[in-house]
Amino acid sequence: MFGFGNEYEGLAFWLPLIWAGLIAVAVAMYVIVDGFDLGVGILFKAAHSENWRDRMMFSVAPIWDGNETWLILGGGGLFAVFHIAYAVLMPALYVPIILMLIALIFRGVAFEFRFKSERSKFLWDNAFFFGSLLATFFQGMVLGSFVQGFSNDGRQFTGGTFDFLTPFSVVTGISLICGYGLLGATWCVMKTTGELEIWARRMAVRFLIATIVAMAIVSLWVPFLGRQIEMRWFTWPNIAFLAPIPLITAYVAYRLFRDLDEGRHYRPFFLTIALFLLGYLGLGVSLFPYNVPPNLTIWDTANTVNSQLFALVGFAIVLPITFAYTAYAYYVFRGKVAEEIQGGGYGYH
Amino acid sequence: MELDALMLSRIQFAFTIAFHIIFPAFTIGLASWLAALEFNWLRTGNPLYRNLFRFWVKVFAVSFGLGVVSGIVMSYQFGTNWSRFSEYTGNVLGPVIAYEVITAFFLEAAFLGIMLFGWERVGDRLHFFATCMVALGTLISAFWILSANSWMQTPDGFAIENGKAVPVDWFKVVFNPSFPLRYAHMVLGCYITTAFAVAGMSAWMLLRHPHDAPEAKLAASRRSLSMALWFAAIFVPVQIVIGDLHGLGVLKYQPTKLAAIEGNWDRMSNMPLRLFAIPDEEAETNHYEIGIPKIGSWVLTHAFDGEVPGLKEVPREDRPPVWPVFFSFRIMVGIGFAMLGIGLWSLYLRYKGTLFTNRTFLTATMIMTPSGFGAVLFGWFTAEIGRQPFVVYGLLRTADAVSPVSAGAVTASLLTFFVVYAFVFGFGSYYLAKLLRRGPDPVEDIRGDDLSKKPKRPFSVPDEGLEGRPGHRPQPVR
Numbered sequence: 001m002f003g004f005g006n007e008y009e010g011l012a013f014w015l016p017l018i019w020a021g022l023i024a025v026a027v028a029m030y031v032i033v034d035g036f037d038l039g040v041g042i043l044f045k046a047a048h049s050e051n052w053r054d055r056m057m058f059s060v061a062p063i064w065d066g067n068e069t070w071l072i073l074g075g076g077g078l079f080a081v082f083h084i085a086y087a088v089l090m091p092a093l094y095v096p097i098i099l100m101l102i103a104l105i106f107r108g109v110a111f112e113f114r115f116k117s118e119r120s121k122f123l124w125d126n127a128f129f130f131g132s133l134l135a136t137f138f139q140g141m142v143l144g145s146f147v148q149g150f151s152n153d154g155r156q157f158t159g160g161t162f163d164f165l166t167p168f169s170v171v172t173g174i175s176l177i178c179g180y181g182l183l184g185a186t187w188c189v190m191k192t193t194g195e196l197e198i199w200a201r202r203m204a205v206r207f208l209i210a211t212i213v214a215m216a217i218v219s220l221w222v223p224f225l226g227r228q229i230e231m232r233w234f235t236w237p238n239i240a241f242l243a244p245i246p247l248i249t250a251y252v253a254y255r256l257f258r259d260l261d262e263g264r265h266y267r268p269f270f271l272t273i274a275l276f277l278l279g280y281l282g283l284g285v286s287l288f289p290y291n292v293p294p295n296l297t298i299w300d301t302a303n304t305v306n307s308q309l310f311a312l313v314g315f316a317i318v319l320p321i322t323f324a325y326t327a328y329a330y331y332v333f334r335g336k337v338a339e340e341i342q343g344g345g346y347g348y349h
Numbered sequence: 350m351e352l353d354a355l356m357l358s359r360i361q362f363a364f365t366i367a368f369h370i371i372f373p374a375f376t377i378g379l380a381s382w383l384a385a386l387e388f389n390w391l392r393t394g395n396p397l398y399r400n401l402f403r404f405w406v407k408v409f410a411v412s413f414g415l416g417v418v419s420g421i422v423m424s425y426q427f428g429t430n431w432s433r434f435s436e437y438t439g440n441v442l443g444p445v446i447a448y449e450v451i452t453a454f455f456l457e458a459a460f461l462g463i464m465l466f467g468w469e470r471v472g473d474r475l476h477f478f479a480t481c482m483v484a485l486g487t488l489i490s491a492f493w494i495l496s497a498n499s500w501m502q503t504p505d506g507f508a509i510e511n512g513k514a515v516p517v518d519w520f521k522v523v524f525n526p527s528f529p530l531r532y533a534h535m536v537l538g539c540y541i542t543t544a545f546a547v548a549g550m551s552a553w554m555l556l557r558h559p560h561d562a563p564e565a566k567l568a569a570s571r572r573s574l575s576m577a578l579w580f581a582a583i584f585v586p587v588q589i590v591i592g593d594l595h596g597l598g599v600l601k602y603q604p605t606k607l608a609a610i611e612g613n614w615d616r617m618s619n620m621p622l623r624l625f626a627i628p629d630e631e632a633e634t635n636h637y638e639i640g641i642p643k644i645g646s647w648v649l650t651h652a653f654d655g656e657v658p659g660l661k662e663v664p665r666e667d668r669p670p671v672w673p674v675f676f677s678f679r680i681m682v683g684i685g686f687a688m689l690g691i692g693l694w695s696l697y698l699r700y701k702g703t704l705f706t707n708r709t710f711l712t713a714t715m716i717m718t719p720s721g722f723g724a725v726l727f728g729w730f731t732a733e734i735g736r737q738p739f740v741v742y743g744l745l746r747t748a749d750a751v752s753p754v755s756a757g758a759v760t761a762s763l764l765t766f767f768v769v770y771a772f773v774f775g776f777g778s779y780y781l782a783k784l785l786r787r788g789p790d791p792v793e794d795i796r797g798d799d800l801s802k803k804p805k806r807p808f809s810v811p812d813e814g815l816e817g818r819p820g821h822r823p824q825p826v827r
Contacts, residue, residue, distance in 0.1 A: 083439020
């Protein structure tokens with residue numbers, strides 16, 4: 001019962017493409033939604049008062065758990081349909097992944113512990129800040145090492161423990177801190193009021209400048225990694241099709257500056273998302289169809305057709321529902337966070 | 350024992366999953382307990398249920414948070430430390446794990462926010478719906494992960510191609526032979542774990558404050574004690590029956606594991622029920638054995654002369670370590686029968702009308718607070734150590750499943766996990782203890798119509814204007 005044949009030639013071509021698209025969406029969702037709540041953590045230490053920190057944390061407390069679930073889907077999804085990629089990438093990224101997970105533990109429990117503590121509150125303020133900062137940094141390193149590529153024999157990783165650690169991956173780590181900081185700041189602009197909002201605007205401008213500089217450095221560096229990525233961008237006719245990507249990026253960044261200055265509430269956040277998606281698109285163009293650069297494609301690493309189909313049936317049915325109720329959860333907590341938060345907190349706390 | 354990447358990875362996985370399982374075991378039960386409390390509150394309007402809900406939901410939130418963060422670690426460890434396992438089983442287990450994420454984790458996470466923070470925003474019925482969705486999410490999550498685990502114990506519905514398992518029949522993969530009973534056994538185990546935790550904490554409250562606490566608090570404690578003990582009295586016997594049936598499955602599909610559980614070296618009929626023994630793996634025999642003749646065969650085969658397989662039937666390298674399996678199983682069963690005793694005792698005291706005043710009984714119940722966690726852990730030790738030396742029973746050895754990572758890297762990560770878990774979960778237990786010590790405080794009515802006037806809600810009114818006029822500095826909304 002419920003066996004799908006492996007005999008369809010066409011499916012063996014199309015399914016990995018569909019799945020690559022779906023997992024790209026999951027990763028993009030993760031980067032955006034956990035990006036802003038990690039970003040709130042990155043700004044956390046700089047906040048001027050206890051009340052500000054309470055309000056910042058409240059703005060993400062009801063939704064952070066769902067945001068982080070996209071990370072599990074990223075890992076789980078890779079295991080589900082590109083198990084070879086999962087098997088090669090995870091050992092190759094052993095150190096940054098474990099460190100990212102540990103950082104996420106600290107910031108995750110801070111949500112619960114901070115509101116339950118009095119004397120030890122500073123501990124969880126720090127856990128939230130450093131956890132967010134380091135989780136972001138190691139995610140950026142993972143991204144950087146991904147672009148660099150991994151030595152493998154087609155089934156398993158064959159490189160060393162510290163292959164991931166290069167000047168390039170350190171720079172991508174720092175870049176992601178700038179980017180998530182910008183997401184967090186524009187989120188705070190959207191979700192808070194008063195002095196805190198005005199401060200968030202100032203922070204957003206600073207992080208925007210940092211993000212633009214970081215994007216420029218990374219974009220210029222990539223061609224020197226010797227992976228012939230520049231061939232894809234700078235040859236005719238590709239250049240005609242791809243030139244709009246950096247141009248639109250520049251325009252979005254300009255619009256974002258103006259919006260922050262003009263006092264818009266919502267749009268800076270969504271423009272930041274657009275900025276992220278453009279960067280992400282650029283990355284996709286550079287790497288496709290490799291999901292274990294430099295040599296394994298999505299077809300090399302995919303599961304059997306039967307396995308991919310089984311997972312796809314579930315995703316086709318369940319994912320729209322997931323989007324619907326996740327959107328509903330956001331809708332329930334729409335609006336700005338109130339300025340007075342009493343005592344040790346509210347809600348169920 | 351050589352501390353290479355394999356051994357260290359095994360220790361790391363055992364350590365992180367043993368820590369992790371404590372929290373889901375609790376939250377699976379607690380989520381349903383919360384749904385039951387809220388249902389009773391909506392049905393009767395008795396504030397006592399709401400007070401209990403508002404108390405246990407805090408305990409739930411802390412436990413769930415700890416479960417989530419320790420769980421994310423698990424989903425990546427399959428790859429970081431067991432990449433050859435991932436390569437071998439990915440075609441089969443990958444989709445099963447993915448189903449857990451999309452059908453359960455998102456459901457739990459989305460509605461958890463509403464359950465914890467949203468009562469004022471969505472109204473009673475929708476809030477109750479959210480609580481039910483969280484409870485459903487925990488059960489769906491257990492469904493998929495236990496299906497994956499059961500497949501590793503009793504793989505089915507697959508073929509081997511190019512040295513890897515590929516799926517042939519998904520129905521057989523998901524509903525593999527040991528899955529249905531394992532699922533029933535585990536979910537019921539989680540419910541019973543929660544029942545004893547709730548009963549124990551309630552008994553503690555009654556013992557500490559026989560008279561001096563506010564009546565509402567004591568009434569709430571009595572009610573939760575009574576509800577939890579009804580559950581235990583009815584379902585511990587059911588669990589013992591399910592456990593027995595599950596054991597028949599082990600006999601059929603994993604005879605070597607069963608032999609280790611029983612400490613049985615030679616195939617025999619009329620096997621005694623070994624209550625105690627020191628299994629000696631070198632000499633392939635038991636020392637200081639105490640047993641009841643023939644009962645072992647009867648328990649396993651439901652016939653006194655039923656044949657039970659022996660460890661010597663397979664070569665030494667195919668046997669699991671005997672004594673941890675042998676003792677873990679006995680500890681689990683021992684705890685189960687102690688629970689049965691508490692359940693029966695509670696029925697007797699109910700009949701006499703002294704359930705809430707018998708201090709010996711309340712003390713015993715209080716001592717049993719963590720018993721369920723112990724039973725769950727030792728049950729899993731039995732199941733997972735008993736599966737060794739295979740990671741997928743009979744197919745893939747644990748030694749062939751490990752990642753090509755260096756021992757140094759795993760040593761470092763393992764030590765880090767030790768320190769971090771000790772710190773984080775130490776504080777978690779401290780805050781939980783503080784919460785539990787305070788007990789179910791009566792909550793002022795949060796459902797009144799004057800809600801909009803209360804200033805302390807974390808979110809402003811939804812229809813408040815958010816955008817400043819174009820071209821102007823925003824006027825901060827106050």
